[in-house]
Amino acid sequence: MKKIVAYFLFSLILLSCNSIEKKKNVKTVEEFYKIYAQRNDAKRLMNFYSDFRPKWVDAVSQSLIEGKNNIQDMYESSWNDKNFKKHQNYPESITIKEIVSNDSIVAVxxxxxxxxxxDKLVPEMKFTSWLYFDRDGKIKKQIEWMQYTMNDLKDIINFKQNAEIN
Structure with missing residues (x-):
């Protein structure tokens, strides 16, 4: 009987540690997307990434960006684009619908x-992100699945084909 009780208590401790890590990662992701939604502080956003060569992947376009500096450059380039303007009814650039996690991965x-x-309206675009966390609670890999418009998909295909030719 003592072994059963000890096993039960040990299991509870393991589950609670797992639960704490899940909650911590979800909180981190919520903070990450609050900053991301404002599109104005890429440097602060980099605090969420691992110092050890994190990866950012666009699964649809098969783009890979490695390293904090390169990821920051990608965000800043996009966010500083003078052709981009927020929609008057959407002060934040994204809306989070659901967050699911385990101890080291958060899906958004x-x-x-x-x-x-x-000056052309771009409609909403659904996305799913998979954020992989290291032991320090930092993002080591981010995979983006975006529901691009048909025109964007054509542009991606054309770009990839032209890149292969050159």
Whole structure:
């Protein structure tokens, strides 16, 4: 009987540690996307990434960006684009719909809110992100699945084909 009680208590301790890690990662992701949604502080956003060559992947376009500096450059380039304008009804660039996690991976689904690019309305675009965390609670890998518009997909394909030719 003592062995059963000891085993039960040990199991509870393991589960509670797992639960604490899950909650910590979810809180980190919520803070990450609050900053991301404002599109104005890429340097602060980098605090969420591992110092050990984190990876950012766009699964659809098969783009890979490695290293904090390169990821920061990607965000800043996008966020400083003068052709981008937020939609008046959407002060935040994204809306999070759901967050699911285990002890080291957090999956996020949401949408990029409508915005204007070159004065043309770009409709909302759904996305799913998979964020992989290291032991320090930092993002070591981020995989983005975006529901691109058909025109964007055509542009991605054309870009990839032209890159292969050159």
């Amino acid at each position: 689904s949401g949408q990029y809110n409508p915005y204007y690019y070159n």
